[in-house]
Amino acid sequence: MAELARIQPSLWFDSDAREAMEYYVSVFPNSHIGSITEYPADSDEKHLSGMAGKILNGQFTLNGVDFVCIDGGPYFTFTEAISFVVLAKDQAELDDYWAKLSHVPEAEQCGWCKDRFGLSWQIIPENMGDLTRTPEQLQVVLGQKKIVIAELEAAGAGI
Known part of the structure; x- marks a missing residue:
């Protein structure tokens, strides 16, 4: 039998992914931040301007469930559909x-x-x-x- 693919929820934040990760791991038991990769120093590219230090890829676990997240800007927001x-x-x-x-x-x-x-x-x-x-x-x-x-x-x- 083939190994099943792992599925992880991925959360898109405007600019507060770090704050959200820290908050969520404080709410749920058996939780931790696994890793954080930040955007590099400001780039000349328009869409990366001002993103230095924000989360490019955050990995965290909430009571055994693995999540990933990003600070992606205001382009997408959460809805009740999820x-x-x-x-x-x-x-x-x-x-x-x-x-x-x-x-x-x-x-x-x-x-x-x-x-x-x-x-x-x-x-x-x-x-x-x-x-x-x-x-x-x-x-x-x-x-x-x-x-x-x-x-x-x-x-x-x-x-």
Whole structure:
């Protein structure tokens, strides 16, 4: 059997990849910055002007998942079409991640939040499938911003 290709998420930041990497590794356990390659000293090329010292290639690991990133300028931004799911073991862990990652209140819905860099996260309980089995539970989750496990359990009490 052929070896499977490794797949890594690649994140494009305008100019704050270093700050993002440092922040993310402080949020998640078992995380570290692997390497940073900076853009060389200013070049005569227009698209590299002012990029000296910014991240050309950053490699970091968040709780065992490898990522790469770049400071690529303002040409592309994050959208909700891509998000990262964080499975929390209990309400306390969910609350902790939510407090660290949710920085855009108007983007909060059904466990989704957006961090200060514009990246979307889904902070949900490990047993989310069990907590959304009934129409009543689905109605509750649709009304939540941050997931509140006890509310979902109460809505499903008649199962």
